[in-house]
Amino acid sequence: MKLYEPHQAHSFDLHGLEGISDQTLEMHLKLYEGYVKATNKLRTQLYEIIKDGKVDQEQMPVYSELTRRLGFEYNGMVLHEYYFSNLTRGSGGLPKPQGAFAEIAKDSFGSFDLWRTDFASVGMMRGVGWAICYLDPANGRVSNHWVSLHENGNIAGFLPLLVMDVWEHAYLLDYKPSERSDYIEAFFSNVNWKMVEERMELGVPAL
Ligand SMILES: [Fe+2]
The missing domain is CATH 1.10.287 (Helix Hairpins)
Structure with missing residues (x-):
């Protein structure tokens, strides 16, 4: 008997995104x-x-x-x-989600726009890594975190809701290193908010 099943790479059909070639x-x-x-x-x-x-x-x-x-x-x-x-083409470039995520961002940060400012600012941090918005299943709040490389800074038990790669390979063919903010705006215009809300449902406490 095998100790584990090898992981199979998933396929993602993402051609035609806005601002990410x-x-x-x-x-x-x-x-x-x-x-x-x-x-x-x-x-x-x-x-x-x-x-x-x-x-x-x-x-x-x-x-x-x-x-x-x-x-x-x-x-x-x-x-x-x-x-x-958490990317999709044809998300319509909605400036903000309308549903449960918008509510939880507001409850956690005071407004969706402040949550967005924080997430984008984490993404602008110098270094190689990720900006991740996590749900804390213990209290139903969200917080944004920087993860260096792939493994330093993940919060144990927190559920990733929105994950943004800010390694330079994620945007270097489309933007200069100094244009990371343009990539982040492109990322926002392709967010699959429906997926973000589906992830929320996995982690919101029943209470
Ligand atoms: Fe990557």
Whole structure:
């Protein structure tokens, strides 16, 4: 029996977005597939080490390094899946969502516009990483966070509602490095708010 099932790369049909070219998406999806392969490979390598029922002293340095790398590759894979699936063409470039997310953003930040300013500002932070709006399932509030690389800064138990890749590969074919704010505006004009609200339903406490 296998210890785990290898992850299969999801397919995303996202051509025709506003301000994010098909060329960028094609390159970006290939990069995502690389994370899927690397995750599966690491898990296989780790299984090979533990299958004898022990990790001896000699194996421990390799086991440790592979396990650390798993956090990078695994989060890289999963965050890209969140990112691609919270984009859609033909979202109409709505300046703001009309439904439950608009309400929760207002409750958490005072207004949707303040939430948006905060999210965009997190996305403008210098460095390589992600801007993520999480739902805290304990209180039904949202907060925006910076995640360095893929794995540093994720909040345990929080549910990602909206995920924005701000690694330069996400926009460098369409914008200069100094034009990240233009990419962020393009991102907003393609957000699949319906998906964001579906994610909310998974995490809102029943109380
Ligand atoms: Fe990316």
